[in-house]
Amino acid sequence: MKTVVDNKLVQTYHQEDIQQILQIAIARQAYEGEFSRQQLLEIAAELEISPECLQLAEQEWLNQQSDSQERQKFNLDRRKKLxxxxxxxxxVNIFFILLDLVSGGGLSWSLYILLSLSFLLGLDxxxxxxxxxxxxxxxxxxWKRRHQIKRSINSLLDRLLKA
Structure with a gap:
């Protein structure tokens, strides 16, 4: 947004625009994609972001990363089960088709089982x-709750076995 103040043209930005511009600028920096913790603190200081606010943002980011990794594990688990x-x-279908072929000389009732199971599998x-x-x-x-319980039980059993 452009405004005129004291006969000078002043460019202003919304917060979302600033975030996008800075994100692009940081991505273009020639730091091979890595910043040290000290550089992160310096950037935050230059942007007048308090260390407490930065620490909270960093913790939120870590939580998001952890959640993302858990979701990837969950999706992989779902894929394996599928x-x-x-x-x-x-x-099961091969068994019923073979049973139908052996018992009656052709396919009849096993096709109904095949279609029913196909419908259920399609829904799944x-x-x-x-x-x-x-x-x-x-x-x-x-899924997350079950895995947390499993980890807790395994941790408890490990401590009991070591004692």
């Missing part, structure tokens, strides 16, 4: 492919 389900689906694939929304968040929170 692959296992595909394998089980194939084995649809649900597991969603990585946003309320259902995803519920599933992620449940």
């Amino acid at each position: 692959q296992k389900r595909f394998g089980n689906y194939g084995l 694939v649809w649900n597991k492919s969603q990585i946003q929304g309320e259902e995803y968040e519920k599933a992620f929170q449940n």
Whole structure:
């Protein structure tokens, strides 16, 4: 936004614009993509960001990084379970098709099982492919809680076995 003050043209920016401009400028810096903690403190000081505010922002960033890594693990776990389900689906359908072929000389009733299981598998694939929304968040929170409980129990057992 441009305004005129004392016959001079003054350029002003919104906070979001400043963040984007600084992000681009920092990305273009020739620091091979890495800054030391001291450089981070110096940049914050130049921007008049208090050390306390910087520390809170850094902690929030660390939490976001941790959450992102947990979500990647959760998505990988979901993918592995879905692959296992595909394998089980194939084995069950092969069994019923072979049973139908051996018992009746052709395919009849096994096709209904094949279609039913395909529909259920399709629904599961649809649900597991969603990585946003309320259902995803519920599933992620449940998975996270189960893994925290497992870690706590394993930690407790380790301490008991060492004692």
